[in-house]
Amino acid sequence: MYLQLKKIRDAECVKMNQASNALLAIKMKDKCEWREELVAEKILLECDLRNKLIVNKIRELKYSEEYSQVYKKQWPHKGSISVSNFEFDVKNQDKPKNNKHTDFYVLALSHGTTLNMSKIATVNDENKLVFNDIFTLNGLEDNFVVNVEVYTLRLKTKKDNKLSIYRSLFKKKTHNCCTSKIYYEDVNVNELLQSEILSPSFTPCVNFTLTKHQIGNNALFISPPTESKFRNYVNVNVTVNSLDLGTDLSGFLTWGTKQDAVITWERKWCSLKGSSFSIYNYPQDEGYDRDPCESFNLEYCLVPLVKEVHNCPRKRTFVIKTGRPSTFRDSEGITLRKRQNFVLEKFYVSADNNEDYKKWTGTLESTLDTMRDWKRLVFVDDYYTTL
Known part of the structure; x- marks a missing residue:
């Protein structure tokens, strides 16, 4: 089990390194296209989150092997659920007329080492943030906990005026992104490598969990941070696809x-x-x-x-x-x-x-x-x- 998880983690590190290099190349362009940067940021975020899930699973593996006989309860029943139509109510905020930036959002839904990412979304004219994706989770036990987290990224999406463009020509192209080091084994070359990669620019803005008690409930209460733009409830559909009772x-x-x-x-x-x-x-x-x-x-x-x-x-x-x-x-x-x-x-x-x-x-x-x-x-x- 450990070796299998390690191979998966090493593969994710290779993807993270490639995504980081691609993002850095996009940022260093004279004319950085925000759409390319947005896609690269999402890929880097997805690789980073999946890597963290695998690392946490590896850390828990030793504990579960040592104490499973005492603390781990066996659940014979397993089910499959679908989660869809997330709708968040966003607080009304005044937008400046000459605002050149746009806030983008992405939703991450995880259970164990399984990660599902939504399509990129923005707040609509009715101050609603809607994710129409349908996520299917299989093999859930009675005591399952699904983690839901929303990330946001603000990017410049409108072009500068001529004066701003003229000034930018005399500026040296740099990047001020945070970086981190990762250690992994590249299966393609069979070598232990160390890479310095960019950290995702997406930042978490709200998170909550789903359990079997939310099945069939459309409106859920959440507790976003005080400075968050989100109100304290979310609409979501949680339905059961199948239930393997094992009886x-x-x-x-x-x-x-x-x-x-x-x-x-x-x-x-x-x-x-x-x-x-x-x-x-x-x-x-x-x-x-x-x-x-x-x-x-x-x-x-x-x-x-x-x-x-x-x-x-x-x-x-x-x-x-x-x-x-x-x-x-x-x-x-x-x-x-x-x-x-x-x-x-x-x-x-x-x-x-x-x-x-x-x-x-x-x-x-x-x-x-x-x-x-x-x-x-x-x-x-x-x-x-x-x-």
């Missing part, structure tokens, strides 16, 4: 269906794969890919799981509540508040022993909690639906 559990359970006041019990082979719950007559039916007797998706389940059923003749019984489309026979069924065309359906499930009971209820609770946190439950608003 794989099967075994015999006694399945009960209630009609009027009588519960009919049947012993069935039950299988939970991801969010799909299937009921078969025999284990071989699942092995031969036969159609299940009944199946449903946990996305339509209601939480919490009912783990204690009073006045039930069978011990170790729990209840799974789901919503299904109503039919003409459901005139007396309980209608769900969120969708009036769905009715509540309850399945009574009994385990053979305490071990199976804890295993099934624990797995179902963990899976449903994860799906609720990732906004994958359809009837989450019907949390308090009673039996």
Whole structure:
């Protein structure tokens, strides 16, 4: 792992050196084109940020290897999200008529060693800074933290008048950019090199984080610095593309269906794969890919799981509540508040022993909690639906 990260870091250092040389050449031109300088600055910033992410990962690697058994918690669930349409509200500021400079912005979104950069944007006439890019992040754990940071760069974009141009002819072309040294191995020549590179001129102006709690929330509160041009909120779309629950559990359970006041019990082979719950007559039916007797998706389940059923003749019984489309026979069924065309359906499930009971209820609770946190439950608003 370390050697792989080191190779990636060395490759980024080579890119940083090339980007720095290109930027320096642009700055030293007699007629510096601001568009070329802007693109070179963005490339240098991207290389610098990616290099820092890799270096931080290398530093954390030793700690995680030594203490993973004690401190690191394993999260079996992983998901994929899309983040898009960042919209910042910028404070209204008076612009001078003869202003020759323009403020450019770029957004960086990072998680682990993954870095996503937006296109370059400027504040529009409505004092809004909008990034229309769509970022996709895969393999996120339950406790993921995505860092979002906005950088700004002011460049001269309008030409000088004739007098200013005449004066500039007598000035010596210099650059006053900050520099730093990097040490890396160039894989092309297999040599350890030391290079002095330019530091990016982009400066950070606002930063915040995204977690699973921001999924589905459009308006987020942020805390920009006091001198920042940004107000304290941002609009952004965070949606879930997929959720790999990693759930794989099967075994015999006694399945009960209630009609009027009588519960009919049947012993069935039950299988939970991801969010799909299937009921078969025999284990071989699942092995031969036969159609299940009944199946449903946990996305339509209601939480919490009912783990204690009073006045039930069978011990170790729990209840799974789901919503299904109503039919003409459901005139007396309980209608769900969120969708009036769905009715509540309850399945009574009994385990053979305490071990199976804890295993099934624990797995179902963990899976449903994860799906609720990732906004994958359809009837989450019907949390308090009673039996």
